[in-house]
Amino acid sequence: GAGVSQSPRYKVAKRGQDVALRCDPISGHVSLFWYQQALGQGPEFLTYFQNEAQLDKSGLPSDRFFAERPEGSVSTLKIQRTQQEDSAVYLCASSLVDRLYRPQHFGDGTRLSIL
Amino acid sequence: DQQVKQNSPSLSVQEGRISILNCDYTNSMFDYFLWYKKYPAEGPTFLISISSIKDKNEDGRFTVFLNKSAKHLSLHIVPSQPGDSAVYFCAASGGNSGGYQKVTFGTGTKLQVIP
Numbered sequence: 001g002a003g004v005s006q007s008p009r010y011k012v013a014k015r016g017q018d019v020a021l022r023c024d025p026i027s028g029h030v031s032l033f034w035y036q037q038a039l040g041q042g043p044e045f046l047t048y049f050q051n052e053a054q055l056d057k058s059g060l061p062s063d064r065f066f067a068e069r070p071e072g073s074v075s076t077l078k079i080q081r082t083q084q085e086d087s088a089v090y091l092c093a094s095s096l097v098d099r100l101y102r103p104q105h106f107g108d109g110t111r112l113s114i115l
Numbered sequence: 116d117q118q119v120k121q122n123s124p125s126l127s128v129q130e131g132r133i134s135i136l137n138c139d140y141t142n143s144m145f146d147y148f149l150w151y152k153k154y155p156a157e158g159p160t161f162l163i164s165i166s167s168i169k170d171k172n173e174d175g176r177f178t179v180f181l182n183k184s185a186k187h188l189s190l191h192i193v194p195s196q197p198g199d200s201a202v203y204f205c206a207a208s209g210g211n212s213g214g215y216q217k218v219t220f221g222t223g224t225k226l227q228v229i230p
Contacts, residue, residue: 004158033218042119042204042220043159056217091158095216103149104218106158 002026004107006092012113013082021077021110025094032075033104034067035091043091049075050097079112087114118142119207121221129229134192136224138205141186146209147216150179150190153202153223163190167209195228202226 005024013019025032030051035043036059046065048056051072060067064082069075079086089111093104120139128134136150146167151159165172165179165188172179178191192199202223208216 035220040222042206042222044220045217048217093158102216103161103164104216105161106151108156108158 004092004094004105006090006107006110008110009108010111010113012115014115015082015084017082018078018080019082019112021079021090021112023075023077023092023107025073025075025092026105029094029096029105030072031095031097031104032069033093033095034075034077035093036061037089037091037109039088046077046090082112082114084114087112117222118145119205119219119221121205121224123224124222125225125227127227127229128195130197131194134190134195134199134226134228136190136192136203136205136226138188138190138221139186140188140207142207142209142219143186144209145207145219147207148179148181148188149206149208149218150177151204151206151220152199153204159204162203192226195226197228197230200226200228 007022032049034046037043045059047067049069064080066078089109091109093106095102095104149164150162152162153159163177181188202225204223205221206218208218
């Protein structure tokens with residue numbers, strides 16, 4: 001497709017379960033970002049990939065959060081031993097990196113609810 | 116520590132009138148600013164941006180103004196249309212020597228354009 005695709009759109013999990021969220025960036029976009037958006041807040045940066053390299057993971061809230069992009073295209077955000085405070089919308093964005101000042105293009109997000 | 120602030124959670128404007136959305140920032144290292152528009156259940160969509168070397172950027176009905184000394188920017192929509200009703204996020208990046216945009220978002224302003 002033409003845009004950033006995320007799956008699943010909705011995910012409900014019980015506290016303590018592991019979840020995996022998928023992101024398909026726009027073809028040819030080498031930069032990929034994950035954000036967490038809590039209710040009533042703006043997106044907050046989690047981590048950044050340039051191709052397959054994870055160059056910044058400073059926003060990951062704890063070591064239960066893990067992201068990968070093994071072939072430089074599709075990325076997966078994994079959350080282990082989920083907690084209720086992990087409930088949020090998880091957004092993926094991609095951008096070209098030929099120039100620094102490029103807008104990021106977002107997917108529609110995965111809404112995660114932890115019961 | 117909210118580095119990008121949108122102090123008005125909501126705004127109502129009559130169709131055809133001007134909408135003015137405001138944003139303040141505290142980090143003097145920010146040098147690239149963006150506005151995103153978000154409809155319910157969708158990801159943010161890039162609207163317009165401005166770099167710190169400019170004080171105005173215009174794209175059709177949308178104009179962004181930047182006042183660096185006041186650390187303030189605003190988005191003007193003229194004329195406002197019902198389809199403009201959405202949540203608008205102000206975002207900023209800069210001061211990152213890694214060659215990518217680590218974007219910080221505000222909390223958003225919900226605009227309602229009344230027909």
